[in-house]
Amino acid sequence: MEIASYVFMTIGGIFFLLGGLGVLRMPDTFNRIQAGTKATTLGAFSMLIGVFFANPSWVAKILVIIVFVAISNPIGSSAIAKATYNSKNVPDNLVEDDMKSRGEDNDVV
Template sequence: MSDLVGSLVILVGAFFLFSAGVGLLRMPDVFTRIQAGTKASTLGNILVLAGLGIYHPDWSLKLLIIAYFVLMTNPLSSHALSRAAHAIRTPMAATTIVDALRDENDNAAEEGSL
């Protein structure tokens, strides 16, 4: 029974990893691609690791360490990539209405000049 449950969890994780790949192809700009790739791939990786943990219980500690690494590095790397893309003025999609980082930087510049 645990083999079946582990295989199903791995399959669901593979679906999320596939959807991350589709998101990278379908999203209109770099910022939405980063978000789609990070969120779906993080969940997909964690589900695959959980499925492997169910399938092979003796690997649990190693898989937990890998899951911790994935949970810490994926959001941090996507944040750094998006900040770098914003800093070099990578264009946003035409449908983007709010640029909160630009507004925050403008407010900080105004307060610094006072």
């Protein structure tokens, strides 16, 4: 069980590292949000699975944290993307503007 714990925690650490590199290297805010959110979600899940293998008695706490991360990461990234769009800091190479085509009011966050 200890080896499985180390393996999952290492995988989680690698996802966090790659997420940080993605945030540093991506050209605009929307790509940075996507890179950071996907990597931190997978990294957190892997870390928590590693903690489960290290301490199986914590299963209830770990499940609650996994559910919270699974809900809060997409909501947080969506809020950041909407705020970026409303700040008129939209990249020049945006191919399709879904918000404008739906006729949404851009002043409401």
